[in-house]
Every structure is written in structure tokens, then in C-alpha cells.
Amino acid sequence: MTVYFIGAGPGDPELLTLKAARMIGQCPVCLYAGSLVPAEVVACAPEGAVVMDTAPMTLDETHGVIMDAHAKGQDVARVHSGDPSLYGAIAEQIRRLKADGIDYQIIPGVPAYAAAAAALGTELTVPEVAQSIILTRMSMKSTGMPEGETLENFARTGATLAIHLGVRALREIERQLTPYYGAACPTAVIYRVGWPDQMIIRGTLTDVREKVRAAKITRTALILVGPALADSHGFPDSALYDAARPHVLRPRVKA
Secondary structure, rough: EEEEEEEEOOOOOOHOHHHHHHHHOOOOEEEOOOOOOOHHHHHOOOOOOOEEEEEOOOHHHHEEEEHHHHHOOOOOEEOOOOOOOOOOOOOOHHHHHHOOEEEEEEOOOHHHHHHHHHHHHHOOOOOOOOOOEEEEOOOOOOOOOOOOHHHHHOOOOOOOEEEEEHHHHHHHHHHHHHHOOOOOEEEEEEEEOOOOOOEEEEOOOOOHHHHHHHOOOOOOOEEEEOOHOOOOOOOHHHHHHHHOOOOEEEEOOOO
């Protein structure tokens, strides 16, 4: 018996990996986070499978279902949104599985920031503009952030920021980031990326908050901040495809 932690992607069932769809389709027990994973994603569960939305359940309750499946020798598809390694709350589940001697595997999925960049039609790492992406979150009512992991510290890098759980803290995000990125820094808020009601709001650190407020978005949104989001840059072409710069796979300079 094995528990499969499956990354369902951001919401679009077509963004399931082939392996994720195959595992959901063969496990007799499927637990999915219904607040973030649409039911269509787990519609490929086998006929007669136990399919449960874990949104209203506690950790003890979900683990209890897994223990029952373990006693019956039934594999479990534990389906999470995005990629399980990012804010997937799987660490505490794995700790319990290890304590009970239950095998598990992790199947990666498309993370929200990647789907958001695709929806925006942009690259998040632009030559000489931004070559790093920082994935972080606001603490709000969630677990506190470790010391040193602050927006100000991250902002000093000038990297592209992908901020989770922050749509209700846009005023504070503006306050902390403006001294480093400037008031006119491009900012995008992507609501329910990959879902049918996906919404994209573009603006700057200064004006995006009012746009989000007008759209009445209060949850389930990712915030991207950074100069790489600008519509145009005076950036150089990547050296990777530069005819004047040979490399190991293209050893000769091309005219």
C-alpha cells in the first residue's frame, strides 16, 4: 500500500501530468483538497473509488482514512493543488506516515507561479532584469514566517517575487516593497489561475490594490511583483542563442 501525494496543478484538469492522471485513475481511495482542486481533476478516479473532499477535515481525520485504507491494502491518491512541495502541507502528513510505517511517493505538479506566468504571457527571468524568482507568502492568519524571511529582505535582491496568501495584505506589500522596487513597479494579481473564472489584474505597486478591491477579490490569488513583468525592456538577447558565442553544443561561431 502506498500513499501518492499528487500535484494537481493550479486548477485546469488538462495541466495534470500523465503520471498524476494515471495514479488518480488507479487508486481506490482519493483524497483531494476541494477548496483548491476542482472536482473535475479527480473525475478520472476509478469507478467505485472512495473520493473525499478534505477541505472540511482535520489532519487526524484524513490520516484516519489513510490508516483504514492501509488496513485494507488500498493505495491512496492524496491530491493537492499546484506542486506538493510548495505550501502543500505534506510535511506533517509524511511525518505521520513514517511513524506508522506507511510508504509514500510524491508526484510533482505545475506550480501556480508557472501557470500564472503562462497566463500573463511573460517570462519571469529576463536577462539583466531579473534572474531569480522568490516564492514566499504573507503570514496573515497562517503559521508565522521564520526570522529573516521578510519581504524587505527579499526585496533587496530585486528578484521577481511570487507572493502567496497576500491578496488581503496588498497595502502592507506596497509599503514594504515600494522603497526597493519603486511605486511604478509592475504588479499582477492572478485570481484562481487555471480555473474557468480565472481573473488577471495588472497594475503597479501603487494602484493594483484599488483594482483588486474593485474586483472584490479577497482570496485564492497569487501576486507577482518585479520589473520582469514590464511589457517591454531594453534587455539584451540571451547568450544561449547568440551566434557570436559558441558553447559545448554549438562549438563554432556562426556568421
